[in-house]
Amino acid sequence: MATIAVIGAGLAGLVVSRELAQSHDVVVFEKSRGVAGRMATRRADPFEFDHGAQFFTARSDAFRTFLEPLVEAGVVADWQARFAELRRDEIVATRQWDTEHPHYVGVPGMNAIGKALSSGLDVRLDTAVRSLTRDGERWQLVGERQERLGEFDWVIASAPASQTAALLAPASIASTAAKVGMDACYALLLGFDEPPDLSWQAALVHDADISWISVNSSKPGRPATCSLVVHSTNAWANAHLDDDAETVRRHLADEFCKITHVDIAAATFVDVQRWRYANVDRQKGDLYALDAERRLAACGDWFVRGRVEGAFISALALAGRIGQDAS
Ligand SMILES: Cc1cc2nc3c(=O)[nH]c(=O)nc-3n(C[C@H](O)[C@H](O)[C@H](O)COP(=O)(O)OP(=O)(O)OC[C@H]3O[C@@H](n4cnc5c(N)ncnc54)[C@H](O)[C@@H]3O)c2cc1C
Structure with missing residues (x-):
């Protein structure tokens, strides 16, 4: 059973995590205090606002x-x-x-969807991943406070394109991500x-x-x-x-x-x-990025289009592919 770290608990991160958690050990790291990413809801009693996706x-x-x-x-x-x-x-x-x-x-x-999808998953909130380094065959993740977040066989980034580019540099996936303007x-x-x-x-x-x-x-x-x-x-x-x-x-x-x-x-x-x-505008390339040799991948709306369904399509496609590769 492979251990997989997923960075980001927006829709893409949660969908890929749920699919892979059926047969792998998955841990989701989310920098915010709640899940759902841009499908966000803010409470300011007595008012509530979906200030991201409408x-x-x-x-x-x-x-x-x-x-x-x-x-x-x-x-x-x-x-x-x-x-x-x-x-x-x-x-x-x-x-x-x-x-x-x-x-x-x-x-x-709007964030109720993220809450429902995260049920049963190991989600670490308030935990921003700052960097990842290769430690033999595995990835070592480090947080914002320089704390060690664990070792994993696979890392999947589901953060917006330029955040993914910064996280995964110098891997080739980072240069793909850096080309996508949001x-x-x-x-x-x-x-x-x-x-x-x-x-x-x-x-x-x-x-x-x-x-x-x-x-x-x-x-x-x-x-x-x-x-x-x-x-x-x-x-x-x-x-x-x-x-x-x-x-x-x-x-x-x-x-x-x-x-x-x-x-x-x-x-x-x-x-x-x-x-x-x-x-992000409609994209023409692949639905996700994957480096099978280094066991590194990325998904998110920025592979498809800045839409909730775009995030889902990217994540589902990546889960299908990693499901075959991860062992
Ligand atoms: C203002 C606005 C309006 C929109 N309107 C619509 C709409 O009406 N209809 C529609 O379909 N779509 C809309 N969208 C787009 C839609 O919200 C997104 O396409 C979709 O939610 C993207 O999901 P995602 O999982 O790919 O990314 P995100 O939801 O951005 O998830 C990425 C997650 O990664 C986390 N993260 C980033 N860096 C790190 C790190 N280093 N460590 C840990 N976690 C990290 C982030 O905190 C975030 O939770 C809108 C978006 C916005 C902002």
């Missing part, structure tokens, strides 16, 4: 099959939002999302005691520095208190990566007010969150 679709049979038990267990549900497309403050199209084309979310928060995004989180008057629950925004607004509290199973999540465009976030949080908050709040005509002063909670590595 919803996801399932186009492949494999992903639909994977989701079935989660839907059955009530961990995943269909968000039937009133959707609008906006050109700044003008509504240019509306649509009612329906069961024919489900828009899935985690319940009661875009940033800011999330403005707004909580209201009195729900603002909006005719939609999810909006795609054009011609603005904001690309998306959702009434997070309209998703199934959320607290009744009104929470909104506003995402910047990737382009604006890339250009303002080093701005201080107050400047970012002011600009996005201003854009939000101009687009929705909602008085931001009515919000009783306002915060902003930066995602340095949020999204």
Whole structure:
């Protein structure tokens, strides 16, 4: 039975871990205090915000099959939002999302999916892997505090591309990862005691520095208190990566007010969150990277596209391949 270290407990890390844990010893290292990665949920009592992934679709049979038990267990549900497309403050199209084309979310928060998938796995939270070194036939992992995290036959990195590049350098996988550019995004989180008057629950925004607004509290199973999540465009976030949080908050709040005509002063909670590595364009290459000789691999959305389903497809493909190689 091979020992396998998986770096990252986002969807890709959890999927590859669950598959391989059926016949191997798997330990997952996650630098955050919780699982789920970019499928994140933040609580700011009495409000809750999915500040990363908003919803996801399932186009492949494999992903639909994977989701079935989660839907059955009530961990995943269909968000039937009133959707609008906006050109700044003008509504240019509306649509009612329906069961024919489900828009899935985690319940009661997006991170519930990661929590459910991590059940039964050996996940070490609050444990960032800083480096790995070859020790004979095995990998020695070292943490941020220079602590030894253990020895493993295989290491799988599921962190975003440039973090994987830094971790796995100088292996060839690192140079593959270093070529993949990921875009940033800011999330403005707004909580209201009195729900603002909006005719939609999810909006795609054009011609603005904001690309998306959702009434997070309209998703199934959320607290009744009104929470909104506003995402910047990737382009604006890339250009303002080093701005201080107050400047970012002011600009996005201003854009939000101009687009929705909602008085931001009515919000009783306002915060902003930066995602340095949020999204990645559709990729054309392999679904994962693997160095069978050195027993090193990587998976994640950045092999496919910055989508939840992309992370799943990459992880499932890698698990299938390592399942054959690991012994
Ligand atoms: C703002 C935003 C909006 C989005 N909207 C959507 C959407 O609407 N629909 C959609 O389908 N997708 C959306 N996405 C993309 C989607 O969230 C991702 O494609 C998917 O969650 C990626 O999963 P992953 O497992 O590949 O990576 P991640 O979720 O990033 O997981 C990687 C994990 O590795 C951990 N890690 C990194 N370095 C280390 C280290 N050194 N040691 C230990 N752990 C480490 C990280 O903490 C993280 O938990 C959005 C993402 C963002 C940020």
